[in-house]
Amino acid sequence: MTSYRLKLVAAAAAAVLAVGACTGSSATTAPGSAASAAASAAASAAASAAASAAPSTTAACTSGTVTVWSWFVQSTMQKAVDAYQKAHPGVTVKYTYYNYDPEYLTALKAAAASNTLPDVIGLQPGSLTQQYRDQLAPIQDYAAKAWGSDWQKLLPAVDLQQMQLGNPAGDTNFYMLPHESQVLAIWYNKDIFAKYNLSVPTTLDQLIAVSKTLRANSVIPMYQGAAGSWQNENVFLQLANQVKSGVTDAVQQGKADWTDPAIVTAMKTWGDLFTDGVFQDGALGAQGYPTGAQLFASGKVGMVTFGSWWLQEAFLAPPQPDQVNDLKAFDYFLWPSIAPGTQPGAVVGGIDVGYGMTKNGAGNPCAFDFLASLLHGEAGQAALADVNNLPAFLDVKLPAGVGPNVTSLYNKFMAQLPSAVNQRWYSADVQQAVDDALQAVAAGQKTAEQAVADVAAAQKKVLGQ
Amino acid sequence: MSSMTKVASLARPARRPPEPRLLGRRRTHYLYILPTTLLFVAFVLYPIVSVVAMSFFSKDSASAGTGPLANYQAVLTDPIFSTAVVNMAIWAVLTITIQMVVGGSLAYLIETHTRRTKAVLRTAFLIPMVTSVSVVAIVWQQFYAPMYGPLENLLKSIGVSMQGISLLGQPSTAIYAVIAVNIWMYTGFSMLLYIVGLHRISSEILDAAKADGATGLRLARHILIPMLAPTTKSLLLLGIIGTLQTFALVFLMTNGGPNHASDVFGTQIFRSAFRLNHMGYASALSSITLAIAFALTLLQLRVLHTGLSPTGGGNA
Numbered sequence: 001m002t003s004y005r006l007k008l009v010a011a012a013a014a015a016v017l018a019v020g021a022c023t024g025s026s027a028t029t030a031p032g033s034a035a036s037a038a039a040s041a042a043a044s045a046a047a048s049a050a051a052s053a054a055p056s057t058t059a060a061c062t063s064g065t066v067t068v069w070s071w072f073v074q075s076t077m078q079k080a081v082d083a084y085q086k087a088h089p090g091v092t093v094k095y096t097y098y099n100y101d102p103e104y105l106t107a108l109k110a111a112a113a114s115n116t117l118p119d120v121i122g123l124q125p126g127s128l129t130q131q132y133r134d135q136l137a138p139i140q141d142y143a144a145k146a147w148g149s150d151w152q153k154l155l156p157a158v159d160l161q162q163m164q165l166g167n168p169a170g171d172t173n174f175y176m177l178p179h180e181s182q183v184l185a186i187w188y189n190k191d192i193f194a195k196y197n198l199s200v201p202t203t204l205d206q207l208i209a210v211s212k213t214l215r216a217n218s219v220i221p222m223y224q225g226a227a228g229s230w231q232n233e234n235v236f237l238q239l240a241n242q243v244k245s246g247v248t249d250a251v252q253q254g255k256a257d258w259t260d261p262a263i264v265t266a267m268k269t270w271g272d273l274f275t276d277g278v279f280q281d282g283a284l285g286a287q288g289y290p291t292g293a294q295l296f297a298s299g300k301v302g303m304v305t306f307g308s309w310w311l312q313e314a315f316l317a318p319p320q321p322d323q324v325n326d327l328k329a330f331d332y333f334l335w336p337s338i339a340p341g342t343q344p345g346a347v348v349g350g351i352d353v354g355y356g357m358t359k360n361g362a363g364n365p366c367a368f369d370f371l372a373s374l375l376h377g378e379a380g381q382a383a384l385a386d387v388n389n390l391p392a393f394l395d396v397k398l399p400a401g402v403g404p405n406v407t408s409l410y411n412k413f414m415a416q417l418p419s420a421v422n423q424r425w426y427s428a429d430v431q432q433a434v435d436d437a438l439q440a441v442a443a444g445q446k447t448a449e450q451a452v453a454d455v456a457a458a459q460k461k462v463l464g465q
Numbered sequence: 466m467s468s469m470t471k472v473a474s475l476a477r478p479a480r481r482p483p484e485p486r487l488l489g490r491r492r493t494h495y496l497y498i499l500p501t502t503l504l505f506v507a508f509v510l511y512p513i514v515s516v517v518a519m520s521f522f523s524k525d526s527a528s529a530g531t532g533p534l535a536n537y538q539a540v541l542t543d544p545i546f547s548t549a550v551v552n553m554a555i556w557a558v559l560t561i562t563i564q565m566v567v568g569g570s571l572a573y574l575i576e577t578h579t580r581r582t583k584a585v586l587r588t589a590f591l592i593p594m595v596t597s598v599s600v601v602a603i604v605w606q607q608f609y610a611p612m613y614g615p616l617e618n619l620l621k622s623i624g625v626s627m628q629g630i631s632l633l634g635q636p637s638t639a640i641y642a643v644i645a646v647n648i649w650m651y652t653g654f655s656m657l658l659y660i661v662g663l664h665r666i667s668s669e670i671l672d673a674a675k676a677d678g679a680t681g682l683r684l685a686r687h688i689l690i691p692m693l694a695p696t697t698k699s700l701l702l703l704g705i706i707g708t709l710q711t712f713a714l715v716f717l718m719t720n721g722g723p724n725h726a727s728d729v730f731g732t733q734i735f736r737s738a739f740r741l742n743h744m745g746y747a748s749a750l751s752s753i754t755l756a757i758a759f760a761l762t763l764l765q766l767r768v769l770h771t772g773l774s775p776t777g778g779g780n781a
Contacts, residue, residue, distance in 0.1 A: 102716070102735060105739040109738070127742075227634065227719060227720060227722060227723070228720065229720075281611045281612050281629030281631065282610060282629060283631075283634065284631060284633075284722070284723045285610075285635075285639070286606075286610065286634070287606065291606070291610075428740060428741045428742060429527075429741060432740070436724055436725065439723045440724045443634075443636050443726075
């Protein structure tokens with residue numbers, strides 16, 4: 001290679017390296033210590049105070065395009081989009097559906113890095129919202145303008161708590177608004193229970209006995225998709241908050257320790273659910289969706305630890321098993337009492353899916369207009385008949401035409417929602433530690449005490465202790 | 466001008482104009498490869514450099530300190546990394562050898578012992594490879610399911626009971642259960658390459674060997690295996706690179722669980738980057754993976770004198 005060419009190649013390589021180094025050094029860093037967290041909180045508070053002044057645009061939405069990304073059920077969202085576009089003929093809403101994990105998570109990350117996020121993005125409260133907080137516009141002033149200064153009273157307390165979950169100290173902004181809420185529970189097949197003369201269990205011993213009967217009759221007792229993490233977390237949260245309400249919030253805020261006896265009891269009970277035969281054999285290799293949902297709907301499973309979102313099963317496209325019509329063969333109960341002195345429960349839940357308006361969308365007057373309509377307007381109302389889950393806004397009513405059994409179950413869930421305990425995590429690192437602990441106990445690799453000690457260590461690191 | 470000078474000036478060829486300094490006379494040649502080079506730089510080289518830079522400069526809660534090597538220290542001291550290394554070593558050894566042996570055997574049997582069913586059999590063994598990995602993962606999860614899966618029923622029919630054990634749900638067996646699926650899925654690829662390799666062997670050599678009484682294992686050992694060495698080396702090279710790229714099947718079947726027991730580099734990188742937002746850690750692990758791939762590839766190219774042709778061409 002001639003010297004000219006060598007120099008050219010060397011220059012190109014140096015240029016690429018220089019550009020790459022600039023990119024690397026400008027990568028955002030997350031504060032890992034209390035001191036840096038405080039500094040960043042002060043900066044966030046100052047920035048958010050400035051940003052939360054009146055909405056950046058007061059122009060009315062008359063025409064334009066709104067881009068929305070989410071994992072929300074496409075057919076249901078299309079009903080909302082169609083209703084909005086009918087009411088706003090000059091506006092086009094472009095909804096892009098992604099499968100949540102991994103497609104949506106990777107698409108969001110790539111778009112954030114290249115500053116090409118759409119106007120509105122689907123979010124879950126806690127770590128997912130906090131990951132993109134810097135790209136989100138504070139939204140409380142938009143909400144106040146749309147629904148009045150006391151708009152927060154329209155939402156359940158657990159939703160309000162979750163909307164600010166993980167905000168740095170001093171940052172009182174809301175970066176997301178909820179679309180749907182949920183309550184966790186144990187669904188059961190009433191027909192199977194009636195066939196084997198089983199009653200709804202109210203204690204752990206009764207639950208084990210019911211499971212034994214179901215096994216003896218070749219029915220999967222309680223289907224748990226323990227290969228995935230979400231279902232395990234849901235069970236654990238209900239058990240822990242049954243023993244001591246609010247304990248999982250307290251430990252994440254540093255007000256209690258993960259070695260609290262309530263947490264240890266919950267973790268022990270979690271492990272016993274595998275060894276006592278409540279969960280099906282091989283649960284650690286199973287997935288809740290699609291397998292668990294399909295087996296439950298087709299009458300092969302006695303119980304499953306889902307939540308209020310399972311109401312949507314009654315409205316999925318045919319063919320469906322007959323017992324799924326109006327969910328007439330199904331009902332739910334809260335977790336049986338697992339320790340002396342505890343009552344069945346706890347009611348755990350909160351936001352299922354919410355949305356944030358990105359800074360890109362803040363300059364689009366139609367972005368929040370669509371969002372407001374989706375969450376608490378004609379767009380959201382049009383999609384309610386699918387009963388995808390519980391609405392976040394408490395004054396939203398089910399439309400007529402929904403079957404009586406689904407309506408009854410819906411009303412039961414809505415009555416419990418205001419008292420729900422938070423099910424979301426403040427930190428992704430702690431959530432991962434809990435997931436690892438739950439699987440380790442389920443696999444018999446660790447005792448409950450060892451597992452909670454690992455989570456405690458992860459929590460301390462997050463809190464900078 | 467003197468006559469001598471005139472003659473001398475006539476004999477000396479005219480000086481050519483100076484060549485353009487930039488790239489010489491082959492400037493147009495470089496222009497042809499410029500688009501591909503730009504795409505390579507934009508979509509391959511730049512991301513690699515960017516990730517390597519992030520591995521040194523991006524710090525998060527997973528970083529072990531604030532120095533430039535903090536992310537590498539975090540990766541190399543993480544017990545999950547050690548688990549992933551062991552898993553990937555097991556993956557490479559089992560998948561590459563079994564796929565070679567089974568694929569090669571299938572190629573020989575199909576090419577030499579079938580005629581009318583040759584095309585059907587070739588296609589049948591290639592179908593798993595072209596099936597969506599999502600479909601494969603879901604189907605095999607059902608196959609492995611202990612209470613109702615076909616595997617349990619199959620084993621029961623021969624008097625073996627799984628006793629409720631889930632191969633995917635046991636930390637000691639999860640990675641092997643996924644490896645079995647991977648072998649099932651990609652043995653057809655090895656078979657395909659060996660078929661091509663077999664067709665490159667001169668029929669005269671085979672005829673002469675058979676005339677000398679070499680059949681069966683003797684033929685395989687003394688003729689086929691040595692002459693298929695380039696294909697074998699190529700499969701080894703591709704197999705190791707493929708192992709380092711493993712992600713989809715593990716992610717879909719076990720998500721790296723239970724409790725990280727079946728984690729590989731791909732699942733660890735994905736979890737760190739997209740769930741935990743530990744971009745520095747994920748970048749460091751990505752860079753380590755790249756370095757391992759680079760080193761192993763160089764080693765193979767040198768030690769085995771492996772050609773890069775998938776048909777086994779190049780230096781044998």
